[in-house]
Amino acid sequence: MDSTRNIAVALSEMARQQPETVAIRCPSGRDAQGRRRWDRCLTYAELDRRSDAIARGLLACGFARGERCALMVRPGPELFALMFALFKAGIVPVLIDPGIGRRALGQCLAEAAPSGFIGIPLAHAARLLLGWARASVRRTVTVGRIAPWGGLRLDQVEAMGRERRDPLCIGDADDLAAILFTSGSTGPPKGVCYRHRHFRAQVDMLREAFGIEPGGVDLPTFPPFALFDPALGLTSVIPDMDPTRPAKADPAGLVEAIERHGIVQMFGSPALLDVLGRHGVAHGVKLSSLRRVTSAGAPVRFDIVARMQRILPPEARIWTPYGATECLPVAVIEGRELAETRIATEAGAGTCVGRPLARNLVRLIAITDAPIADWSETRPVAPGEVGEITVTGPSTTDRYHNRPDADAAAKIRERLPDGTVRIVHRMGDLGWLDDHGRLWFCGRKAQRVETAEGTLHTEQVEPVFNRHPAVRRCALVGVGTRPNQRPVLVVEPEGRPGRRERARLTAALFELGRQHAHTRRIRDILFHPALPVDIRHNAKIDREHLAAWAARRLRR
Numbered sequence: 001m002d003s004t005r006n007i008a009v010a011l012s013e014m015a016r017q018q019p020e021t022v023a024i025r026c027p028s029g030r031d032a033q034g035r036r037r038w039d040r041c042l043t044y045a046e047l048d049r050r051s052d053a054i055a056r057g058l059l060a061c062g063f064a065r066g067e068r069c070a071l072m073v074r075p076g077p078e079l080f081a082l083m084f085a086l087f088k089a090g091i092v093p094v095l096i097d098p099g100i101g102r103r104a105l106g107q108c109l110a111e112a113a114p115s116g117f118i119g120i121p122l123a124h125a126a127r128l129l130l131g132w133a134r135a136s137v138r139r140t141v142t143v144g145r146i147a148p149w150g151g152l153r154l155d156q157v158e159a160m161g162r163e164r165r166d167p168l169c170i171g172d173a174d175d176l177a178a179i180l181f182t183s184g185s186t187g188p189p190k191g192v193c194y195r196h197r198h199f200r201a202q203v204d205m206l207r208e209a210f211g212i213e214p215g216g217v218d219l220p221t222f223p224p225f226a227l228f229d230p231a232l233g234l235t236s237v238i239p240d241m242d243p244t245r246p247a248k249a250d251p252a253g254l255v256e257a258i259e260r261h262g263i264v265q266m267f268g269s270p271a272l273l274d275v276l277g278r279h280g281v282a283h284g285v286k287l288s289s290l291r292r293v294t295s296a297g298a299p300v301r302f303d304i305v306a307r308m309q310r311i312l313p314p315e316a317r318i319w320t321p322y323g324a325t326e327c328l329p330v331a332v333i334e335g336r337e338l339a340e341t342r343i344a345t346e347a348g349a350g351t352c353v354g355r356p357l358a359r360n361l362v363r364l365i366a367i368t369d370a371p372i373a374d375w376s377e378t379r380p381v382a383p384g385e386v387g388e389i390t391v392t393g394p395s396t397t398d399r400y401h402n403r404p405d406a407d408a409a410a411k412i413r414e415r416l417p418d419g420t421v422r423i424v425h426r427m428g429d430l431g432w433l434d435d436h437g438r439l440w441f442c443g444r445k446a447q448r449v450e451t452a453e454g455t456l457h458t459e460q461v462e463p464v465f466n467r468h469p470a471v472r473r474c475a476l477v478g479v480g481t482r483p484n485q486r487p488v489l490v491v492e493p494e495g496r497p498g499r500r501e502r503a504r505l506t507a508a509l510f511e512l513g514r515q516h517a518h519t520r521r522i523r524d525i526l527f528h529p530a531l532p533v534d535i536r537h538n539a540k541i542d543r544e545h546l547a548a549w550a551a552r553r554l555r556r
Contacts, residue, residue: 006169007177007199008087010231012048018214019045023230025261026076027240036240036256042077047084047230050077050158054085055168057161061152062139065090065170068179069116070109070133072098072123075223075238078143078154082118083227087177087196088168091116095224096181099244099535100189102130108181108189109133111402116140124149173197179401180224182325185534185542187446191401192325201394202328203231205357209332210292210319212265219257219266221246222297222537237261247271247538251279258287265292269537270300277307285311294319296328297537299351299441299459301466301473302342305335322353322441326410327396327425331356331439346467348460348516350386350431350440360393362439367430369445375414375424384434386442386457389427398423430457447543449478449487453521456487458543464519465512470494470505475531476522477547479554488524488550492531502527526553 014023024047026040042050063069069086071093073079086093094112096105113136117127121144126132128149140151147153177199179191206212206228214233220226223243229236239257241249246269254276257263268276273295279285290312295304300320308318318335321328333354341352356362364387365372366379381387390412400406412424430442443458450456461476472492478485489509497505506525513519528549534540 005173005196005200006087006090006171006175007196007203007231008051008084009169010200010203011044011051011084012169014214014230014233015044015048018233019043021215021233022235023047024077024080024226024236024238026238036253038237038261040077042080044230047077047080050081051084051088052168053158053161054081054154055089055161056164056166057157057159058085058089058091058141059166060160060164061157063089063091063116066092066176067116068092068094068112068114069118069139070094070096070112070114070137072096072117072119073143074120075226075243079223080227080230080236082143082154084230090171090175092176092178094179094181094191096189097183097244097536100181100184101535102126104184104189106130106132108191110135112179112181112191113402118143118154120144121146171196173200180325183534183536183540185536185540190403190406192397193399193401194397198395198397199231201359203228205329205359205395207232209321209329209357210265210294212292216264217261219254219261219263221249221254221266221268221272225267234265235261237263244535245538247275247533249275251276255280255285255287258290262289263287264289265294266290267294267296269297269539270295270304271533271538273300273308274304277304277311280311281307286313287311287316288313291316292319293317294321296321296323297534298539298541299353300338302339302345305338309335320353322439324427327391327393327427329357329395330360330362330391330393330427333438345463348464348518350442350457350459351463352434353431353439353441355437356391356439357393360391360396362389362391362433363424364388364431364433365390367445367448371408372412372426373408375412378412381432384432386430386432388445389429389431389439389441390424391427392422392424396423396425444543447477449476449485450482451478451487451521452484454518456518456521461487461489461519461522464516465489465491465509468505468508468512470497470501471509473531473541475541475543475546477543477550479547479551486524486554487522488526488547488554489522490526490528490531490546490550492528496529524550524554526550 023044028037028040096108109132116139117137118141143154177196178194181189218234321332323330331354364381410426458476472494474491532542
């Protein structure tokens with residue numbers, strides 16, 4: 001793939017190679033017998049033509065190359081066509097996870113200050129009612145049949161562009177392609193600035209890491225990942241689910257989609273794979289077409305991988321790539337190798353996330369919360385020592401939108417011997433490298449617990465206790481201020497144990513903790529009915545919220 005050009009060129013290349021291949025297939029209700037219909041489809045040729053027409057129509061109605069445009073459209077043919085149309089026109093889409101809440105969403109839009117707003121009627125109604133981006137939005141497009149608030153409908157924009165021949169995909173790889181907001185699971189959401197070269201690098205790295213070839217059928221349960229499919233030559237089958245609540249997905253509906261369309265690969269958050277695996281094992285499901293499953297968003301527990309392996313064919317692979325919105329993928333590990341690391345993880349080593357991809361340079365530096373302006377100010381850690389994970393590579397983004405404070409906290413400039421400067425991203429995660437070159441994730445830097453007896457890291461503590469079959473999951477939190485925090489383990493049990501069962505479980509957990517020097521420091525165990533999790537993957541535990549909850553409980 002030519003890395004010097006607009007990412008949308010990849011779609012046009014695939015449209016020439018496989019014009020009649022279905023690019024996207026979406027559910028469209030149910031038939032008379034109650035079965036799902038899947039007749040909302042676009043071939044690669046149709047997607048390329050529609051995105052060309054929409055791109056030219058947007059330019060014709062006043063949108064300009066380089067301007068920012070908020071995009072709030074449900075997963076489906078319109079989202080795919082619009083995303084690639086914006087790329088082709090050189091208009092910068094602003095993508096914000098709708099599940100972050102109305103207030104945070106409004107703050108993100110105010111920060112991004114888009115001059116355009118393209119959305120479904122509900123998004124426009126919320127924009128007007130809540131005043132989202134009121135000071136900046138000047139042009140609007142509605143994806144729907146009505147637009148009582150003015151502006152144009154998408155069908156009108158597309159019709160305007162069909163007869164035009166404006167040149168598209170102008171510019172180069174360094175042009176700003178999109179602004180993608182983080183989920184805000186450990187702080188306020190931040191707009192990550194993606195250049196076209198970052199997207200092109202991601203496509204190449206994903207293809208190389210997982211052996212992806214054009215012609216496969218993908219079930220992407222996380223919409224942003226679906227947008228890679230046209231560049232990879234895959235058919236996207238959009239599942240009938242709420243993408244903001246993967247833990248609530250209907251597993252029977254997922255199985256139906258996989259079996260009906262011969263799904264070869266799928267992406268699912270750990271929470272979604274947990275639901276699917278439990279259902280599959282309970283009902284004797286065998287997903288014979290699946291060859292590749294990827295899961296990210298949080299460490300994937302061994303029991304989740306084991307259940308998925310039971311319902312997949314022997315040759316299938318489960319991959320857990322490590323990365324972040326700012327840099328993806330960084331490292332990757334396959335389920336079988338992950339299983340081999342289980343004993344070490346459950347003894348407190350952390351979670352192995354695999355070997356860094358060949359194009360990435362991963363280095364560990366001494367832990368500090370202070371900004372680091374230049375790489376010469378960093379201090380490397382000794383082999384095997386826990387440090388902050390940093391990465392630089394072709395998919396490493398170099399800045400946030402309008403957030404100099406975040407740039408200072410996460411970006412380091414490194415001058416190379418030839419005089420050029422590259423950006424090193426601080427992942428905000430802690431880890432260590434083993435003798436095999438594998439990276440072990442120990443937890444978020446912001447969530448480390450500093451006690452008078454030393455520092456505890458979440459991913460070196462929680463797996464010790466997650467071993468117990470009565471524990472669904474648990475979280476280490478610190479109560480008080482560093483360096484004299486009180487470590488507390490908050491446990492979400494399986495089922496609803498009574499007082500006696502909780503007492504027995506507490507005793508058993510303390511016994512597990514006494515087996516390792518670092519977990520002997522845990523002297524407080526609390527029970528919580530359902531640990532709060534992030535809105536994007538329903539997998540990252542909100543330990544900041546839990547720490548405040550634990551502090552209140554301990555004061556009683």
